[in-house]
Amino acid sequence: MNAPTAFMDLMNWVLHPYLDQFIVFIFIKNILIYSKFESERDDHLRVVLQILHEKKLYSKMSKCESWLREVILLGHVVSTEASYYRRFVEGFSLIAASMTKILRKSALFKWTKE
Numbered sequence: 001m002n003a004p005t006a007f008m009d010l011m012n013w014v015l016h017p018y019l020d021q022f023i024v025f026i027f028i029k030n031i032l033i034y035s036k037f038e039s040e041r042d043d044h045l046r047v048v049l050q051i052l053h054e055k056k057l058y059s060k061m062s063k064c065e066s067w068l069r070e071v072i073l074l075g076h077v078v079s080t081e082a083s084y085y086r087r088f089v090e091g092f093s094l095i096a097a098s099m100t101k102i103l104r105k106s107a108l109f110k111w112t113k114e
Contacts, residue, residue: 030073
């Protein structure tokens, strides 16, 4: 009955030093590792697996999936193509419009009061 909570607590304790370096999300029986850049994902996976090995914690490789571009978690689809949080923020497109404009390749950045 307490196994999922105990697992989550243990994994958060074991992986605590890396929670601010890259995204490691522990939920029930899952360890999700999110890398912003594809070039980092091998290193992030290696770090997590090394820590698990050092702590004598093991996973079944047959249950592992790597380099997914989409994950369904608690009925929510999180993918590389979708801006997940935008649906939860009212008026997101208006709030993010100025940032979106300066991220375009052709945009010139000019710091003003506006």
